């Protein structure tokens with residue numbers, strides 16, 4: 001049928017196809033190279049058949065311009081790889097959403113709230129601190145005589161920089177205007193959620209009822225969301241029910257424990273409180289937070305909380321920087337003891353917090369918490385700073401388990417993303433998930449979501465507990481958490497939905513940024529003259545041994561050229577994020593057939609000998625007096641893509657990559673580890689959605 005449809009139209013040229021597999025055998029494990037080679041024979045627009053999927057590959061800047069600029073809209077949908085179906089990612093992800101109002105709103109929010117010049121300027125100090133931490137950690141590794149894994153270190157730093165940048169607004173006040181905007185968005189997303197679009201992507205699959213398959217595949221992720229919703233609804237229902245009945249049933253279990261407490265303090269606790277969820281009780285020097293979970297569903301979130309209790313410590317740890325008094329002793333004197341009791345079907349988590357110095361510091365604590373809670377305009381900046389600090393600390397403190405966990409996950413996800421998947425080439429096979437890619441992705445993605453959920457939940461819970469602390473005038477106080485919980489249900493929903501955008505940013509922004517830093521450092525080591533020149537510029541403008549500031553970049557043209565040259569020679573996202581056409585589109589006299597996926601080989605374009613002199617040489621000089629930039633207007637160099645789908649993180653990446661590379665250069669001399677000469681450095685690439693260095697760069701820093 002497809003043959004009939006395209007009959008008489010001229011498909012772009014391409015290699016001869018074998019039965020069933022088409023051209024799949026020609027791809028190999030370095031598709032960016034094999035497709036570049038094939039383009040030499042078949043031209044800058046060629047058509048391959050990968051399994052059942054038509055794939056059009058663009059390999060020259062002229063055709064890229066045609067596709068990404070002149071016919072931008074027609075090419076602005078994404079090709080949805082099978083793996084993206086895990087946890088319904090494609091339905092929520094900005095990267096995969098079709099160009100429509102939801103996508104447009106997301107981009108608008110990002111462009112104006114996160115990545116605009118003003119917003120980035122506002123968050124640059126905190127990024128500077130993170131880069132200083134990177135330099136500091138290199139220093140201490142140098143003292144210990146250890147080599148630095150540049151990619152790994154840059155990854156952690158990118159993550160920190162990102163979380164600081166992205167959360168600057170919303171974490172400080174999750175209920176702000178931008179949150180409302182998001183709420184609108186979420187509504188639209190929900191509508192989109194119900195739209196069946198599978199058959200659009202995999203028409204061959206329609207008769208196999210792909211919807212049913214996907215539903216099963218995403219049961220886990222959906223369940224996650226349902227837990228939250230169900231928990232709220234159930235509680236709301238229960239509230240409407242007869243209290244006596246509920247109480248009688250509860251009496252058999254842990255409710256008894258709480259009743260006993262209430263008898264000791266009759267004036268403070270009444271039954272109503274107990275029937276609610278959470279109780280904070282002061283007992284002499286000990287404050288005990290008792291959280292009673294009437295069922296496992298509620299327990300889920302509380303377990304998240306207990307996992308991330310460390311978070312609380314971090315917050316307290318950061319406060320002194322914003323408050324003139326030191327409360328560090330407090331940190332040392334707080335011991336969290338988390339216990340989980342299971343009494344019949346009731347979970348009881350107790351988190352005991354020993355605050356020996358509590359009475360002395362209570363007043364201060366209250367002031368701080370007030371400060372933390374008041375979202376007044378005057379406080380916004382410092383509040384933002386505070387929340388940034390909280391988040392980055394917890395997400396990416398190099399020593400925290402959650403940071404490691406997160407890093408592993410992101411790596412696993414990106415690797416899996418780049419693994420050639422039979423399901424993509426043979427959609428009929430998709431339901432069998434032959435390599436288990438989707439299954440694995442579902443596990444990873446769900447895990448990632450849990451991490452974020454845990455963090456958000458913790459923030460909200462902390463806020464609630466803190467509110468009560470501030471309100472309370474006695475040393476005995478209650479947190480009727482659940483009633484609060486219900487009252488913020490909608491807000492939490494908004495936040496949970498927002499996670500999906502956030503996940504994406506972290507995945508899209510960490511590996512890309514850090515891999516660029518790693519390639520830049522490798523090239524600098526291999527090209528000592530370039531390194532020398534860069535150091536001289538830094539010495540001139542900044543002075544040796546200092547971390548550079550984003551505002552210094554305008555005075556560092558050579559450093560900026562190094563970054564451009566790195567992006568040219570090592571396009572981190574070699575085929576951009578694949579596009580797809582929804583109908584037959586004519587390009588340069590050929591038909592790009594409906595539903596084909598489109599790879600723009602940015603890697604090949606940036607090494608095209610027709611455009612670039614000595615294309616394989618690392619020569620930043622070529623950019624020093626050139627107007628060529630990476631912003632999607634010069635099609636000879638499009639590492640961030642172009643057109644409406646261009647990478648929204650570009651402004652951030654073009655600040656943080658040169659700042660990281662420049663600071664590393666300015667503070668250290670670098671030597672390849674293991675006594676290897678820099679000339680021998682292996683520059684082999686490993687193909688994935690991002691182009692990694694096959695052999696991680698290990699280098700020894702020597703402070704200047």
Ligand code: HEM
Nearest residue numbers: 095508509512513573576577639640641642645647649653
């Ligand atoms: C050196 C660093 C980076 C490179 C080389 C890079 C490259 C790219 C490329 C090639 C695309 C696809 C563009 C297209 O289809 O035309 C893209 C999309 C995207 N990037 Fe980046 N990126 C980088 C950093 C970042 C950062 C720091 C963030 C966010 C914090 C980010 C977020 C995104 C998102 C959300 C998309 C999807 C946009 C859409 O589909 O509408 N990227 N990036």
